[in-house]
Amino acid sequence: NAGVMQNPRHLVRRRGQEARLRCSPMKGHSHVYWYRQLPEEGLKFMVYLQKENIIDESGMPKERFSAEFPKEGPSILRIQQVVRGDSAAYFCASSKQGKNTEAFFGQGTRLTVV
Amino acid sequence: GIQVEQSPPDLILQEGANSTLRCNFSDSVNNLQWFHQNPWGQLINLFYIPSGTKQNGRLSATTVATERYSLLYISSSQTTDSGVYFCAVESSNYKLTFGKGTLLTVNP
Numbered sequence: 002n003a004g005v006m007q008n009p010r011h012l013v014r015r016r017g018q019e020a021r022l023r024c025s026p027m028k029g030h031s032h033v034y035w036y037r038q039l040p041e042e043g044l045k046f047m048v049y050l051q052k053e054n055i056i057d058e059s060g061m062p063k064e065r066f067s068a069e070f071p072k073e074g075p076s077i078l079r080i081q082q083v084v085r086g087d088s089a090a091y092f093c094a095s096s097k098q099g100k101n102t103e104a105f106f107g108q109g110t111r112l113t114v115v
Numbered sequence: 116g117i118q119v120e121q122s123p124p125d126l127i128l129q130e131g132a133n134s135t136l137r138c139n140f141s142d143s144v145n146n147l148q149w150f151h152q153n154p155w156g157q158l159i160n161l162f163y164i165p166s167g168t169k170q171n172g173r174l175s176a177t178t179v180a181t182e183r184y185s186l187l188y189i190s191s192s193q194t195t196d197s198g199v200y201f202c203a204v205e206s207s208n209y210k211l212t213f214g215k216g217t218l219l220t221v222n223p
Contacts, residue, residue, distance in 0.1 A: 034211075049209055057208075109157070
């Protein structure tokens with residue numbers, strides 16, 4: 002039973018380019034969360050999605066960032082026109098239910114903006 | 116929002132030593148998890164423990180929800196235990212709020 006799969010593991014983008022981060026939840030999990038870990042900081046919630054729905058995006062920057070979890074395929078976190086400050090580790094987590102349940106994390110995508 | 120404080124921030128041990136990591140939180144919680152972030156950055160689930168005590172090998176955890184703290188015990192530490200240990204809590208919604216972590220270094 003595969004865990005949460007994220008790809009790519011490492012991504013290098015030049016300033017102004019787009020970054021696409023993918024996440025496939027654990028089998029049987031329909032709740033997906035994205036967290037960001039900035040250098041020297043803990044992990045911060047960004048967005049919570051269920052299939053085809055964004056439930057809560059209160060932790061996501063208002064501009065340039067978007068997320069989706071389509072009916073088929075992985076969840077995508079998209080960052081447009083990346084800037085150096087977007088360099089961070091982005092983690093995806095999944096769970097069976099939305100509340101009161103264990104969340105499992107992927108290995109993360111390390112984004113470096115040069 | 117809920118506050119999560121972890122202590123100590125840093126801990127250096129000799130292989131074989133025991134340690135206790137603490138997590139205090141400022142409000143009642145529905146969910147509490149302990150994670151180990153290894154030197155490669157991977158987040159590994161250790162315990163899902165909103166209350167009570169659990170054990171897994173050399174690791175055990177206790178959460179006293181009424182007093183708003185959780186403890187992670189590591190016995191007979193090994194060099195592979197090195198990394199950052201995070202406590203994360205879910206209060207009234209589905210979001211996990213993470214502490215800043217304890218950086219553990221186990222020397223051979």
